[in-house]
Amino acid sequence: MSHNTTDHHRLRLVVRYTVLSLIALIFIFPLIFMLVSSLKPDHQLLADTASLRAFLPVGEISLANYYGAFERAPILLFMMNSLLVTAVTVVLSLFFCSLAGFSFVYLNWRGKGVVFSIILATLIVPFETIAIPMLLMVSKLPWIGLDGLTWGWLNSYRVQVVPFIADGLTIFLFTQYFKDLPRELIEAARVEGSSWWQVYWRIVMPLSGPIIATAAILKFLVMYNQYLWPIMVTQQEQYRPVLVGLQYFFQLNTAWGEVMAYLTLITLPVLAFYLVLQRAFIASIASTGVKG
Amino acid sequence: MQKNASTLTQHNRSGWLFALPGFGLMMLFIVVPFVFAIVFSMTNQRLISPNPTQFVGLENYQQLLSVNILVLEPVITATGERKQDADGNLSYPRIRTYTRNNPDYAHLQGMKEWFTWQWQDKKVAILASDPVFMKAVVNTFLFVLVVAPLQGALALALALLINQRLKGINVYRAIYFMPVVVSIVVVSILWRFIYDGQNGLLNNLLHTVSLGHLAPVDWLGNPDTALGSIMAMSIWQAIGFHMVIWLSGLQTISPTLYEAAKIEGASSWQTFRYVTWPGLKNTAVLVLIVITMQAFALFAQIDVMTSGGPLDSTQTIVFQAVERGYGKQDISGGSAISVVLFVMVLSISLLQRYFTREKK
Secondary structure: OHHHHHHHHHHHHHHHHHHHHHHHHHHHHHHHHHHHHOOOOHHHHHHHOOOHHHHOOOOOOOOHHHHHHHHHOOHHHHHHHHHHHHHHHHHHHHHHHHHHHHHHHHOOOOOHHHHHHHHHHHHHOOHHHHHHHHHHHHOOOEEEEOOEEEEOOOOOOHHHHHHHOOOHHHHHHHHHHHHOOOHHHHHHHHHOOOOHHHHHHHHHHHHOHHHHHHHHHHHHHHHHOOOHHHHHHOOOHHHOOHHHHHHHHOOOOOOHHHHHHHHHHHHHHHHHHHHHOHHHHHHHHHHHOOOO | OHHHHHHHHOOHHHHHHHHHHHHHHHHHHHHHHHHHHHHHOOEOOOOOOOOOOOEOOOHHHHHHHOEEEEEEOOOEOOOOOEOEOOOOOEOOOOOHHHHOOOHHHHHHOOOEEEEEEEEOOEEEEEEEOOHHHHHHHHHHHHHHHHHHHHHHHHHHHHHHHHOOOOOOHHHHHHHHHHHHHOOHHHHHHHHHHHHOOOOOHHHHHHHHHOOOOOOOOOOOOOOOOHHHHHHHHHHHHHHHHHHHHHHHHHOOOOHHHHHHHHHOOOOHHHHHHHHHHHHOHHHHHHHHHHHHHHHHOOOHHHHHHOOOOOOOOOOOHHHHHHHHHHHOOOHHHHHHHHHHHHHHHHHHHHHHHHHHHHOO
16 A cells, blocks of 8 residues: 555655656747757758757767857957846846935935935836937937046947946845845944945945846846847947847858857856856846835 | 925935936937937938938827728629639639729828738738838737736746755756846747757657658648747746745745645645735736747847748738838838837826836
8 A cells, every 4th residue: 555655755745846846948948959069060050940950969069060150250349248247237226226226215305205206217118119219318318427528429339338327127126135135233323423435335335235136137138139229229249238139140051050050159157147147147037026 | 404405305416417428328228219219200211212201190009000991892794793703603803903093092092902801702901001000010919918827827837836845956947047047049049949840859850650641741841830839939938037926925825825735735737826926926027028028029039030921921010110210221110110019018107007006
């Protein structure tokens, strides 16, 4: 009898793992296809799609497509641009949004309610709907840089960074987190004569590791995967990020192996980052679900 | 004493100082462009134009949204009979005889056929000033109506599946989530391979599974399947995101409720129906709102996979806004579309809020 129940139990486990694994295949097969195809010459890549070989590194395997991709486009430049723009935006965003969140939670000031409502309202404005007026606007904005006062932000890093520093979601996440921090700590510091800046920098921010990671990850995903805006604002190669670089690979006779190599190259940093920080990634999405 | 208390609680200067950088940037880069969009939508602004910009009122909106019905009677021949073609079909006057320089039908001037159907012996035509935009609106709503419930439900099913205690379950969770972190542009290019009409992975799979009985389909090249294919891919890509939100909702439900249900001898369906689902109300609202907003912003997949084709079967509102405003440099037209989209998103989120409040 007991032998029978363990058999039954085992069968159920097998069924469960089979179901989970089949679903896993559905989610992962395009990525395997991408990686495997990037190692194959074009003629084999296309022929292999007719069979399971599409997912196996068999046949003429080489890194030739990667060499080809590096010749076709200044990949290192695009990569550096993407990482620079993403990193700078994430850091500035964390700073300015947490500062605003701090102000909303701990400070009382006239107009706070209205300002906070406006910020929440921006959450329902899809970026694409303001992209065109914004394009016109940034093309005429002034900027004080190394060469003095200049007009027009197109073809620059600033046009890819500054408009995305502050966003409603990041501010909202910080306010939600700050609300739950123990008030006594802040009050004690104030009684001891700390300035608000010291409270923010010495007490609140050091306690905010989890939310900083969350906000950083969400912002990183948004910025690294930007598509429409960089196409609009970077006509010069010098400032282009990786996704705009894709244009170099779609020509009359698209070399699919090279496309796959490039896709792999631009996806690997994100995937590597994700696999290392997997828990933090998933926690960051989960915390967007925190009810406000 | 009173003065002291007020200095303790009022921090006008520090408050503004801390909030201003973030708030100022958001005003400059969200609110101001949004106001510009509204203003441009009432002018004839173009990116490069020799003529000065003029205020045109609601003309752009009229151009976008005008719809009219035209009922066509069969053509009567000189002998008083209905004219028929070789197959015995009734023939009708051409629509363009009404919409081009016809003083009797001045209100139809410049309109084009959106769709027609047969009603008894008459032909009813729905005309629109901008049939492509109309198709974009229909496609967008179709996309939202299919993707929002399907993606929400499948994500919940995955969350329930992943929420069990099994060795190595975290590995599966990580894999299901993986497409979320990959750029939608990369994903779209990969799925173009999967959907390809000749060497596509999907066709090859179907061919094998059906032992050669299913003929290959050009998934993205066929107006009947293109939008559905993009829906399927979009659901696949973002499902992990919503799975995680559901999962965090599931974990807020108290285990004692499950124990109670177990003691009462509830079946797994009853447990879901009376314990799990009520506990997920707030999460459900959030997931639905997030999915709806994302679905309305559908753009990158279209741009990479179909550019709105074939035969406008995958046009969407945002794609039209970008194509008009950026591609054709018609800033005012693109802005008007943006404003229309915003009004739609706003009304839907207000509606959702209203309905979810009712139930509380």
